[in-house]
Amino acid sequence: MNSLDVVGVGNAIVDVLAQADDAFLASHSIPKGGMILIDEDQAKTIYGGMAPGVEVSGGSAANSIACIASLGGRAGFVGKVAKDNLGDIFRHDLRSMGVQFDTAPLEKGPGTARCLVNVTPDAQRSMTTYLGAAGFVSEYDIEKPLISSSAITFFEGYLFDQPVARNAFVKACDFAKAAGKRAALTLSDAGLVDRQHDALVSFIGEHVDILLANEHEAQTLFETDDLEIMAERARALCPLTAVTMSERGSLLVPRGGAPVRVAAKKPEKLVDTTGAGDAYAAGLLFGLARDLSLETSGALGALAAAEVISHFGARPQADLRSLAEKAGLL
C-alpha cells in the first residue's frame, strides 16, 4: 500500500495572463506559441508593457498534480516558492485540493516564479518565464519518507536545465528505487531535449521508468520521426514511454509488449489547449499508480486532457473523479 499515488517535483509558478497583439510579441522578441526563460529585468520590462492581467497558479508538474487530486488521487508536490504573496497563492491553490506540499519556502533570494502569458487574438499563448525561487529547488528539498511512500515520483523536464534541481531528481530517483517505487519524467520542451540531449538520454536510461513526451519532443530525443523506429528506441531506453499526438491520441510503448494506441477524447468545446499534456500525464500516472491497465490509464489521460482544453486555464474546473466514473474508467 502506497500512502501517496504521485509526488510531483517541478516549477512552483504563478501564471499572469493578459491579452497582447503580435507587435507586442515582436517588440519584446517573444517567440509566438513558445516558452522562453527570462531574467528579473526582462520580466519587469515585459510585465511593464503588458495589459491588465489575471493571476492563477501554474507550473507543468503542479498542474498535473492538481489533476491527480481532482481524479481522487493522493498527491504531493515538491517545488520552491519565496515568502511572498505569489508563494502563498501557489501553496494555497495546491493544499486546498488536498495536495501534500511542505517544501520550505526560499528564505532569501528572488521572488516566487511567474510565467507571463501573452494571449494573442488567434488564441495562441506565448510564455516568458521568470524562474525566481522555483529554480532553487534542490536535493535538500527531497524528503525520503515522502518519495518512499509514493507509487510514482514525477519530474518536470523544464527543471532539467538547472544543475541544482537535476541533483534533486537524482536523489529522489535513488529514494524511489530503494523503496521499489517508480520514477516518471515529462520532457516539457523540444528545445530543452535538443540542448540536453545526451544528459537526458543518460538520465532516463539510468533512472526513469515512465517517460512522457509529445511528438516533437520524442522526435528530438529519439532522432527519428518514424513511429516504429521511435518505439524500438523507446523500448531500448525506458520500461514505458508515452507519446502524445494532440487530436491523434497517444501511443504507449511498454518495453515488454505491443504498443497501445489511445484515442484522444473530443472536448465539448475546444477553448484553450494550455495544460493538455499536463492533464494527460496526470490521468496516465494516476492509472499506473493504481495498477490499472495501459488502456485505462491512457484513457484517463485523454479524459483529463479533454476537460482542461474545454476552458481557459491549465487546471481542472470540473471534478475529474466524477467524469472518470461516468465514463466507466474508475
Added chain:
Amino acid sequence: MNSLDVVGVGNAIVDVLAQADDAFLASHSIPKGGMILIDEDQAKTIYGGMAPGVEVSGGSAANSIACIASLGGRAGFVGKVAKDNLGDIFRHDLRSMGVQFDTAPLEKGPGTARCLVNVTPDAQRSMTTYLGAAGFVSEYDIEKPLISSSAITFFEGYLFDQPVARNAFVKACDFAKAAGKRAALTLSDAGLVDRQHDALVSFIGEHVDILLANEHEAQTLFETDDLEIMAERARALCPLTAVTMSERGSLLVPRGGAPVRVAAKKPEKLVDTTGAGDAYAAGLLFGLARDLSLETSGALGALAAAEVISHFGARPQADLRSLAEKAGLL
C-alpha cells in the same frame, strides 16, 4: 481644460475568486451576496478553507477608473497598497491602462487588501474584505495638483467608515472646490449608509456635487421608498443624484431641472453582475466630465454596465470607447 477627467479615491484591492457552496458560507458566517470587512486572522481562516482561486485587481472606485480609461478618459487613482506582489499587481493593472496612479505604497504595516469572493453554484458572489493597507489611505496621499487638474474627484463610500480616509475625502473636496472642480461620491453599501447616516448626509450636503447610489442605498439615505419624495429630498441635498435600479435603468435627479430616466442596456448575455454599479458610475462621470448631456452621460453608464455584466469580472474586457462610438454616444 482639465488635464484629467476623473480621479478616483478608493480601496486598492485585489480580488481572490473561488467556487464555494452554501455550507462553506454558513460555516464562516459569510452573508450570502453581501460584503463584510474581516480582519487578518479571519482572512487567513477563510482563505485557508477556500478552493483554488483566481486573482484579479478589484476595488469599487478602481473598477470605475479602469472603465473610464477604457472609454478613452484621462483618469487617476489614489489608494494605498503595500510593498508586496499584490500591490505590484494592482498598480500594474491600473497603470497599464494609462491611469495615473502614484500613491506611495505603505512602508510598514499590513499587506495589500484582498477581497475573498466566494462564488456559489447559483452565481451569487459573497465578499469578505481584508482591508489591510487600503484602509491607510490618508490626507497625506491627497496631492493638490492632481485633484485641482481633474474635472471630477470621485470617492468610494466603502472608505467612509475609516476616519483617516474620511479626512482624505474632505481635503480632496476642499482642493476640488478651490479649483472650481466637482466632487462625486458613490454610497457603496446600504449597511454603511445605515451606520453612517447622519455623517454621510452632512458630508454630502457640504461637499458632494454628484451622488451615486443604487435603489437600496438611496432608500436608506433618503428614508423613503417613494421615488418622488426621494427626488425631492435628493434635490435638497445635492446638485445631482443618480439612482441605479438594475434592469429598470437609472434616474438622474438634477437640482434645477426635471428628472431624467435612463434605460438599462441589455447585455448580450448576463453572466455576472459584479461591477455593474462601478461601470455605470464610470460612464456617467466620464460624460459629465466632458460636459455631455445627462441623457448621454447616463447612456454611457448603461453601456459600460452592459459590457461588464456580460462576462466574469468587474473590469471591462472590450474597448468601451469603440462600443460607445458604435452606439453613437461619443
